[in-house]
Each structure stands twice: as structure tokens, then as C-alpha cells.
Amino acid sequence: MNEINEFKISLFGELTVSDGNGPVPLPASRKARALLAFLVTTDRPHRRERLCEMFWDLPDDPKAALRWALSKLRKVVDRPGAPHILADRERVAFCGEGVAVDLRDLRARLREGPSAMSLTELEAAAAQMTGVLLDGLDGAGDEVFDSWLMAERDDAEADRIEVLRRLARHPQATRAAAAKWRRLWQRADPEAEDAAAAPDGPSVTTPETGGPATSSPAGPGAFEAADRRAHLRDQKIGFCQVRDGTKIAYATVGDGPPLVKAANWLTHIEHDWDTPIWGACFADIARDRSFVRYDERGCGLSDWHVERLDLTAFVDDLEAVVDKLRLERFPLLGISQGAAVCIEYAVRHPDRVSRLILIGAYAIGWRHHASPEEIARREAVRQLTELGWGTDNPAYRHIFSQTFMPDATPDDLKWFDAFQRQTTSAANAARFQEAFGDIDVRDRLDQVQAPTIVLHATQDQRIPVEQGRLIARSIPGARFVPLDSRNHVLVDYEPAWAVCMAQIRSFLQETGI
Known part of the structure; x- marks a missing residue:
């Protein structure tokens, strides 16, 4: 035997x-x-x-x-x-x-x-x-x-x-x-x-x-x-290597034509699927598609100790995943700063992106428009992150939870506090805040060729709705959908979530891609 x-x-x-x-x-x-x-x-x-x-x-x-x-x-x-x-x-x-x-x-x-x-x-x-x-x-x-x-x-x-x-x-x-x-x-x-x-x-x-x-x-x-x-x-988890040597973890789940989600603020492909925040959204997407997502450098299962942490590196991560899976043409989903990554990728690879779905998006980071007072506040938050992110006290991470989801239940906020700690180190959480402030893809918006839908909560406490409207006005033919919510990250028990998912499904079915 x-x-x-x-x-x-x-x-x-x-x-x-x-x-x-x-x-x-x-x-x-x-x-x-x-x-x-x-x-x-x-x-x-x-x-x-x-x-x-x-x-x-x-x-x-x-x-x-x-x-x-x-x-x-x-x-x-x-x-x-x-x-x-x-x-x-x-x-x-x-x-x-x-x-x-x-x-x-x-x-x-x-x-x-x-x-x-x-x-x-x-x-x-x-x-x-x-x-x-x-x-x-x-x-x-x-x-x-x-x-x-x-x-x-x-x-x-x-x-x-x-x-x-x-x-x-x-x-x-x-x-x-x-x-x-x-x-x-x-x-x-x-x-x-x-x-x-x-x-x-x-x-x-x-x-x-x-x-x-x-x-x-x-x-x-x-x-x-x-x-x-x-x-x-x-769910199948794999790894690919970016040209600078960074290892990126990606996950695929479901059957059918692919849909790729760019990474956003702190993900973990092991834990974010079956969660009160992302689970219902991911399950809805994967019902009739092969859903691809990944942990960007610095968090989740991807390499944490990395030299580069900026928009160019984030786009390189997305390119590496798509190339590893040999995807030829697909819709691209971007949430929060992931939207800027999608915009840059869509301009670089117009032949690959069939549709662009942007939720809670922004084209310009805080550093480009912040007042001196805002810059000082951001610096204070960054220092608090470095000091307290890895501790058992959730107050340091609660700064983000409350602005991401002010109308979420206490249990969901508690989960998100714990989840953020699992996803990255204190040093990287602070570096991400700095990197997001430097983002600027305004000069790329009018070069996007893919049909685009922009969905944004009208009272978003994290990214003002004007950022979403700017993107929709600047991308040729883009459609803007306002969502009646204060949450930057939508939760599945609020009406805006159902509206968002229905709009995405309708948008993808318009041409059958």
C-alpha cells in the first residue's frame, strides 16, 4: 500500500x-x-x-x-x-x-x-x-x-x-x-x-x-x-509576484465570467468573505461570476514588509494578479482608494477593462486639498495609529470604524475594529494613510474608455459625495448613482445596499459582459 x-x-x-x-x-x-x-x-x-x-x-x-x-x-x-x-x-x-x-x-x-x-x-x-x-x-x-x-x-x-x-x-x-x-x-x-x-x-x-x-x-x-x-x-487562494519582488495573495471564487475587485483599505482574503461587512456583497457578486480579489501589499496574506507603498505600487499589484490569472477582458470593481487604482489601470489597459464600477470613490487624496488644520488632524491620527493600532484597546481603530460606518450596529463596528487589527501592522496602517493622501488621478479621468458607473453615499462621512460627482463628470459617459446613506462602507441591512447591488447587476447585464 x-x-x-x-x-x-x-x-x-x-x-x-x-x-x-x-x-x-x-x-x-x-x-x-x-x-x-x-x-x-x-x-x-x-x-x-x-x-x-x-x-x-x-x-x-x-x-x-x-x-x-x-x-x-x-x-x-x-x-x-x-x-x-x-x-x-x-x-x-x-x-x-x-x-x-x-x-x-x-x-x-x-x-x-x-x-x-x-x-x-x-x-x-x-x-x-x-x-x-x-x-x-x-x-x-x-x-x-x-x-x-x-x-x-x-x-x-x-x-x-x-x-x-x-x-x-x-x-x-x-x-x-x-x-x-x-x-x-x-x-x-x-x-x-x-x-x-x-x-x-x-x-x-x-x-x-x-x-x-x-x-x-x-x-x-x-x-x-x-x-x-x-x-x-x-475559494482558491494563490500567490503571484510583482516585478519588484513583492508577493501578492489573491483569491478566486464562483463560476462564470470574471469580475476583478481592486484592493482597498485593509483587506484579508481569509477573513473578509464570511463577514457582516463584505460577505453579502461578495456572495451576491459571485452568484454568477468568477469573483477575483486580492490583498494589496502591506496587508492580509500579501507581503507586509515592503519598500514601496504608493499608487504606482498598488496598480502594479493589480497588474500582477490579472496577468497571473491570464484574464483577457473583465469588469473592474473599485471601492474607496481602490477606485483610483482601477482608473489608472483602465487607462493603461483599455483593451482589458470592459466595465468600471466605482463605489465611494475619490480621484484626489486629502493632501492635495487639505487645510493646515486638516493636515494637523491627519498627522495626529497617524501618530495615534502608530502608538495604539496593535493594542487590545479598540479606540485607536474606532477612529476609522466610526467614519467608515457611522450607522452600523455596535456588533458590526466591534467586528470591524478587530478585523482591522488582523489585516496589517501599526506601521503599515500609518503608511497607508500617508499613501492615500498622495493619490491624484484627475488627469486620467477623461482618458477612461470603459463604460463607468459611479455609486456614492450622499452623506458619506469618509469621502465627500463631491468626490464621486467629480469622477462621474470627468469620465466620458459615466453614470452617477447617489445612495441614501451616511456609510462609506455599505452594510447589507440598509436600503442603500440593495439599491447599490441592483444598480451594479443591471449595469453588468446591459451588454452581457
């Missing part, structure tokens, strides 16, 4: 690792085991700083604690000529090639379609999924880790419900077995109206087997949540 079948990691129940000789002893440290579980389950690189913060924020030397844990985990999972713990100076990842991971492999089989798994496979999966996912690791990390763990368990339970649903409706299940699976399905998902009405036994047929179609076990709300989870699981 080869190693691909012998080397297994199980996430259902307690975390276990086994090879051809049986179970492999895991480190005694719960934090080390939790780190392995996190790396295996997320299946993507993570910054060392974030892992230290997540698991070892209290020790005097969290970096040393991380190195110690990685050395222990290498003894568990690395094989001669096949290392699975991959680490460089900035990131750590788990390479799952040649490793059977029960949760990952089950999800891959479920995605193959309703009839892909045999009755025997489904029964084995149902038996395997009875244990609590990653049992015993609660509290092994910080609040973010616990939130991630709960979300993973919710997703695993949704997968188990799908397995039970398929078993209850499987044409080869006996009547008694189908009744058992139906009871378990109904117990796991009481709101699934057709679980109680599911026919018994082998008389059940499906479209794949030539029989009548059956209804879904969940209502529209459940479908929307399930779609969000499915998109997040299917």
Missing part, C-alpha cells in the same frame, strides 16, 4: 494522525494540536504574526513558541522527501499532497453531485461524522480561533445533514434503513420540511436515476447561508 493511502488525518472526533504502522503520537500541547488542525483544515498559508497572536499572545516570546510547535508537528507529519509543514520567514502552511484528510475528502465527494457517492460510501460517512469535529480543542486559541472552530463545526453539521438527506432518499436503501436515515435527518434539521415527507425505501427516485425530482430540504434562507458556506469552502 502506498503512502497516499497509509497517511491519514482525521478531524472528526479528536484530531488523529495515522500511517501504515498505526496512530502517530501527537504533541501533548493542545496549542500545537490546535495549530495543526487549523493549518490542515484551512489548507492555505497563514502569516506567522497571525498564528502567534491566535495561539501564543501571552508568552514573552510567541515567535519562539510557534517555532517549537512547528518542530514538534514536523515530527508527526513530515516524511522523508515529503515535508508537509511548509514555512518561510513570513508564512506557514500545511501541504496536503499525499495525505488523506477525512473532512476535505468527504467534501470533495459531496461536490461531485447527488449521485456520486454509493450507498456504502454514504453509510460510512454518516458513521464517521457522529463525533464532534476537532473535539477537545475548544479554548486552545484566542476568540478568533474559537469562532473559527464553531463555524467549522457548523459547516461540518451541514455536511452531515446533506449525507443524511442523500441516505434517506437513496434508491438502493431498504425501507427500514431509509426510515432510520429520515429520522436522523429530521432530528438534525427540524426545519427541513420535506424530511418528514421523504418517501421510504427503494421507491424513492431522483432526476439522476430517471425518476421525478424532489424538493429541497431547506427554505430560501437556508439556501443563501449554504451558498455562502459553499463559496467560502471553494
